[in-house]
Every structure is written in structure tokens, then in C-alpha cells.
Amino acid sequence: MSGFSIVFAKECIDNLRDKRTLFSSFSLALLGPILFVGIMVFVLERALGESDDPVEFSVIGAQYAPELMKFLENGNTEITNRDPVADPRSLVLNGDESLILIISPNYEERYTQGSPITLSAVFDGSDLSSTRRNLSQLHGLVNQYGRVIGLLRLQLRGIDPSIANPISVQDVDVASPAARALTILASLPYFLILVVFMGGFYLAIDTTAGEREHGSLEPLLTQPISRAQLVLGKVAATSLFGALSLLIFLVSLFLAIPFVPFDRIGMALEIGWIQNVTIFIIGLPLIFFAAALLTVVASFAKSYKEAQTYLTFVILVPTLPLIITQLMNVGPSLPLMFVPSLSQSTLMTDLIKGESVELLNVLISFSTTSVYAAMLTWVAVYLYRREQILG
Amino acid sequence: MIHADGLSKSFKKVVAVRNVSFQADDGKITALLGPNGAGKSTTLRMLATMVKPDSGRAKIANCDVVEEPMAVRQNIGVLPHDSGLYARLTGIENVRYFGKLQGIGKPDLDKRIEELTERLDMANFCTRRTAGYSQGQRVKVALARALVHDPQHVVLDEPTNGLDVMATRALREIILNLKAQGKCVLFSSHIMQEVENLCDDVVIIGKGEVKFEGSIQGLRDQSGEEHLEEAFVQMAGADESAESTK
Numbered sequence: 033m034s035g036f037s038i039v040f041a042k043e044c045i046d047n048l049r050d051k052r053t054l055f056s057s058f059s060l061a062l063l064g065p066i067l068f069v070g071i072m073v074f075v076l077e078r079a080l081g082e083s084d085d086p087v088e089f090s091v092i093g094a095q096y097a098p099e100l101m102k103f104l105e106n107g108n109t110e111i112t113n114r115d116p117v118a119d120p121r122s123l124v125l126n127g128d129e130s131l132i133l134i135i136s137p138n139y140e141e142r143y144t145q146g147s148p149i150t151l152s153a154v155f156d157g158s159d160l161s162s163t164r165r166n167l168s169q170l171h172g173l174v175n176q177y178g179r180v181i182g183l184l185r186l187q188l189r190g191i192d193p194s195i196a197n198p199i200s201v202q203d204v205d206v207a208s209p210a211a212r213a214l215t216i217l218a219s220l221p222y223f224l225i226l227v228v229f230m231g232g233f234y235l236a237i238d239t240t241a242g243e244r245e246h247g248s249l250e251p252l253l254t255q256p257i258s259r260a261q262l263v264l265g266k267v268a269a270t271s272l273f274g275a276l277s278l279l280i281f282l283v284s285l286f287l288a289i290p291f292v293p294f295d296r297i298g299m300a301l302e303i304g305w306i307q308n309v310t311i312f313i314i315g316l317p318l319i320f321f322a323a324a325l326l327t328v329v330a331s332f333a334k335s336y337k338e339a340q341t342y343l344t345f346v347i348l349v350p351t352l353p354l355i356i357t358q359l360m361n362v363g364p365s366l367p368l369m370f371v372p373s374l375s376q377s378t379l380m381t382d383l384i385k386g387e388s389v390e391l392l393n394v395l396i397s398f399s400t401t402s403v404y405a406a407m408l409t410w411v412a413v414y415l416y417r418r419e420q421i422l423g
Numbered sequence: 424m425i426h427a428d429g430l431s432k433s434f435k436k437v438v439a440v441r442n443v444s445f446q447a448d449d450g451k452i453t454a455l456l457g458p459n460g461a462g463k464s465t466t467l468r469m470l471a472t473m474v475k476p477d478s479g480r481a482k483i484a485n486c487d488v489v490e491e492p493m494a495v496r497q498n499i500g501v502l503p504h505d506s507g508l509y510a511r512l513t514g515i516e517n518v519r520y521f522g523k524l525q526g527i528g529k530p531d532l533d534k535r536i537e538e539l540t541e542r543l544d545m546a547n548f549c550t551r552r553t554a555g556y557s558q559g560q561r562v563k564v565a566l567a568r569a570l571v572h573d574p575q576h577v578v579l580d581e582p583t584n585g586l587d588v589m590a591t592r593a594l595r596e597i598i599l600n601l602k603a604q605g606k607c608v609l610f611s612s613h614i615m616q617e618v619e620n621l622c623d624d625v626v627i628i629g630k631g632e633v634k635f636e637g638s639i640q641g642l643r644d645q646s647g648e649e650h651l652e653e654a655f656v657q658m659a660g661a662d663e664s665a666e667s668t669k
Contacts, residue, residue, distance in 0.1 A: 038520070039524075042509075042520050045516075246507060
């Protein structure tokens with residue numbers, strides 16, 4: 033057995049025995065997809081439900097405006113008639129009603145006079161449920177009715193109704209439930225990158241700053257093993273746990289994704305095993321890169337705690353650009369492929385969306401990130417050759 | 424045989440060790456004696472190939488510590504200041520890890536570990552994880568780890584630190600046993616009685632420099648003090664107090 037494999041095996045066993053740390057490094061990989069699918073189901077169910085749900089509200093004084101009521105009832109509404117009460121506000125405040133439309137007794141009188149009529153809508157603006165949607169739909173319905181009356185009146189007086197409508201805006205909302213789903217899906221690569229870094233997070237600290245803090249580095253350095261083999265064994269162990277973390281994430285996602293009602297929004301999203309394997313292969317150099325980067329930074333830290341602080345920032349570095357590119361909607365381009373974490377995440381985004389990725393892009397991403405990983409590993413070896421590593 | 428010749432080492436502007444020369448022979452126990460901060464640990468670290476001397480040379484069994492570190496590491500067993508065990512591994516696993524790194528094959532290693540378990544009386548705790556060990560148990564495992572490849576040279580950095588009377592006695596037996604086997608034992612200490620009971624030769628270090636090298640009897644003769652602690656204070660402490668009044 034070479035020194036490399038002895039160190040590798042020892043670090044793996046050592047880390048596997050730390051159950052609590054193990055769980056916290058893999059928790060994101062395990063629970064992330066479940067959380068992710070949960071959010072998707074929630075958002076999609078809402079998006080799907082909204083268009084069908086009737087508008088719910090109560091009416092006080094329905095008998096004063098039978099024509100308006102007939103119009104409202106013809107819409108997609110669910111109306112409850114209520115007897116007049118002294119203070120309708122209290123009905124909303126104590127939660128008996130969420131939205132009340134009040135028609136005043138002088139409605140008929142003002143209507144025949146042609147005077148403006150004001151209706152009241154009582155609601156609780158801090159209520160985050162469907163009240164706001166019901167309110168805006170009710171506004172729409174009442175405005176529509178009002179417009180029809182207005183047009184009729186203008187016509188009766190022999191005036192072209194369009195004169196009262198010099199400019200109008202027509203809204204064309206193309207956001208479908210599928211588009212919403214894609215927006216959420218685009219955050220998936222962010223998770224993927226984070227999971228790769230989290231998997232090796234604690235091991236990278238334990239094998240470097242932790243080892244020094246516990247005093248075991250000193251005797252270890254008196255063993256007849258080259259520093260290169262020693263560091264490679266440590267980086268390899270950290271990589272293995274990064275890879276395990278990614279694997280757990282992909283399996284968890286693979287099992288959870290069928291729960292999202294993609295078929296109901298007319299989307300044929302498939303994160304099958306081919307996509308999973310491709311994502312894993314694209315992610316491989318990033319796993320090494322992450323392990324080497326974490327090891328190098330943790331080697332500078334004097335204590336476990338200090339290393340934890342440093343590495344928390346290190347994890348932010350590869351994930352921040354992802355958020356920016358996601359906001360700017362950047363697709364895979366050749367220069368981007370030279371940037372680790374960015375290249376992987378854009379490629380993964382395309383794969384998840386079911387689009388094909390260019391082989392050249394994959395090759396560049398794979399090879400450049402591998403080179404960076406090798407360079408960082410060399411830096412780690414260099415750090416371990418210096419006496420300062422003993423602290 | 425351990426041979427140091429003019430070893431010097433500075434960390435940034437602090438001179439830790441200045442022109443240290445001494446010799447530790449096979450079949451003898453040599454003490455590196457000095458007050459705290461005298462440069463004992465730095466000297467031992469240079470001998471154990473952990474840090475490189477700025478100038479001077481050191482040889483372990485005719486292998487230069489700078490030029491042939493790998494050969495030196497196979498020939499030396501080091502008990503560090505802090506036992507430095509892996510808390511999540513058992514005592515045996517700690518020893519086995521270093522045995523493997525020394526390139527010992529499985530059958531030999533198993534035999535060796537069994538032997539050390541018996542010799543160091545570790546049987547009743549060595550299969551537990553080291554997290555809950557007493558200081559005495561920790562030192563035993565660390566010592567077994569240092570001896571796993573049966574090195575000719577054994578370097579111990581303040582081994583009795585934090586040990587109770589029983590554990591100190593047990594450790595003394597082990598060290599005497601190593602001497603009987605013809606090993607070259609070098610250990611650092613700041614406790615005179617310990618040295619008096621155990622050592623053949625003594626090297627006194629103060630402020631990074633060798634103040635005395637020779638036998639215990641030689642120390643008595645040179646200082647003119649029958650009481651060794653007085654002799655030690657005279658040799659090493661004189662400059663320390665001069666330093667502090669400056």
C-alpha cells in the first residue's frame with residue numbers, strides 16, 4: 033500500500049466515524065431536492081389553481097342593484113348575500129368574511145339620475161391568502177360593468193364611445209406555469225455547486241487545521257511519506273466526500289422530481305439517468321477543484337474555528353457569480369467555459385432544461401477546471417513542504 | 424547515535440537555537456535539560472526532520488537530517504510534546520496508521536502491535552476510541568506509535584508531562600527497557616529529579632545554547648554542587664535571571 037492510499041483510507045474512516053459532521057455535510061444534498069420539489073409543487077399548484085378558482089366575496093345590499101348582481105353572478109364568482117350590519121369592518125376583522133362589497137340604498141336613485149355611484153369593498157390588506165386576488169378580480173368585474181353602462185349612455189346621447197377612451201394598453205402576459213417552473217429550475221445548478229463544496233467542507237478542515245490543532249500533524253510529518261503523497265491522500269479523501277455529496281443530491285433529486293406535476297403544465301421535463309450521469313461527469317473536475325481549494329484555504333487557518341470562518345467565505349465565491357448570471361440570464365458561451373463553477377452551472381442548466389450541450393464547451397470546462405484543480409493541489413503540497421505548516 | 428553539530432534556528436527575528444552541538448550514544452539515555460523556552464523542542468524538531476536548521480548539521484545513525492530525511496524518519500521514533508492522537512480512531516488504529524506509513528507489512532505489523540500492547544500494558548483500553556483516554560493512556564499509545572517500527576533512536580519531548588506517579592514509573596520502566604535493548608534514547612525535560620534517576624548523560628540548554636554536556640557526575644564536579652537542581656539552576660538559570668533583570 034502506498035503512502036497516498038494509507039492516508040486516503042485513514043481520512044475516509046476518520047470522517048465516516050464523525051456521524052454528526054457527516055450528516056451536516058450531506059444534509060443539503062439529501063434534503064435540498066426535497067425542499068426544492070416542495071417549493072415547485074407549491075408554486076405550480078398555485079399557478080394552476082388560480083385561473084380556475086371562482087372569485088369569492090360577500091355582498092351587503094344586493095337587493096338595491098339587481099342588474100349589477102346579475103352581471104357579477106354571470107362571472108366566475110361565488111357570492112354570499114349578507115344582511116346589513118352596523119359595522120361591516122368588524123366582520124372582516126374578526127375573520128368571518130375576507131371581502132365584502134357594500135351597495136348603498138341610494139344606488140337605484142343615483143343610477144336613474146346618472147350620478148356617479150361609489151361602492152365599498154371591505155378587506156384586510158395584511159391578509160396574504162387569496163384576498164388580494166379576489167379583490168383585483170372584483171375590481172375588474174365592477175369596472176367592466178361600469179364601462180358597459182358608460183358606453184351605453186354615450187351611445188344614447190349619440191357620441192362615439194371611443195372618445196372617452198383615447199389611449200388603452202393591452203396586456204399580453206406570456207408567463208405560463210411552465211415558465212414559472214423554469215425559473216425555479218434555473219436555481220438548481222446553484223444547489224449543485226453548493227452541494228459539491230459542502231460535501232468536502234468539514235473533511236478539508238479536519239485534515240488540515242483540525243489535524244494541526246489536535247497536535248497529530250507533528251508526529252505525522254515525522255513519518256517516511258512524501259508531502260506530495262500526504263496532501264494528495266487528503267485532497268482525494270475530501271474529493272470522495274464531495275463526490276458522495278453530489279451523488280446523494282442527484283439520487284435524491286431523481287427520486288423527488290416525479291412528484292412535480294410537470295405533465296399538468298404541459299412540460300415534458302425529464303431528469304433521467306442520462307442527464308444525471310452527464311451532470312456528474314461535468315461536475316467531476318469541479319469536485320477536485322473544490323477539494324483542493326478548500327484544503328489550500330484551510331491550511332492557512334490556525335484553528336478549526338478560523339478555518340470554518342474562511343471556508344464559509346470560500347463557498348460564497350463560486351456561488352455568487354451563479355446568482356448574477358442567473359439574474360442576467362447568461363447562457364453557455366466559450367469564454368465562460370474557462371471559469372470553474374460558472375461553466376459547470378451553465379452546462380447543468382441547459383441539461384436540466386432538456387437542451388443539448390456542445391461537446392466543445394464540455395471539453396473546455398472539464399479540462400480547464402481540471403488544470404486549476406491540479407494547480408491548487410500543487411499549492412497545497414507546497415504549503416505542506418514549508419515549516420510554517422506546523423503553526 | 425544522534426550527533427548534532429552547530430545547529431541554529433531562528434523564527435523570524437527570534438533566535439530559538441544557537442550553535443547547539445551534542446552527542447547521544449546508543450545504549451544510553453541522554454537528557455536534554457533546560458527551562459521553558461530554552462529551545463529543547465526546536466532542537467528535537469530539527470532532529471526529527473520537522474524543521475530544517477538554518478545552519479549546522481545533525482546526523483541520526485550517519486544519515487543527515489536535511490539530505491536524507493526519509494532514511495532518518497525510518498530510524499527515529501518521536502513522541503511529540505502533545506500526544507496528538509486521532510480521537511475517532513482506537514488506540515490500536517492510531518498505532519496501525521503509523522505502522523503502515525512506516526511500510527510495515529500486515530503480518531509483521533499485527534505481531535508488533537500485539538507485542539507493544541503487552542509491553543506497554545494497553546490491552547484493557549486500546550480497542551476503544553482515544554477520545555476518552557486518560558493522559559497516561561494517551562502517552563502509552565503515542566509511545567507505542569513512536570516505537571511501532573522498532574527504531575534505533577527514540578526522541579521523547581517532555582514525556583512525563585501531566586502524568587501521575589504510577590504512570591511516570593511505568594514510563595521510566597519502558598525507557599530503561601529501551602536502554603537495555605541498546606537503543607539511543609534522547610528526551611527533553613525540565614525536571615531535574617527525573618533526569619537524575621534515569622539518565623546517563625545530560626545536555627543543558629539555556630537561551631538556545633548548550634551550557635553543559637557530559638555525565639551526571641561530570642555535572643556535579645563542574646558545578647561543585649552535590650545537589651543537582653542547584654547545578655542545573657547555576658548552569659541554565661544564571662543567564663535566565665540575568666536576562667530578566669535587563
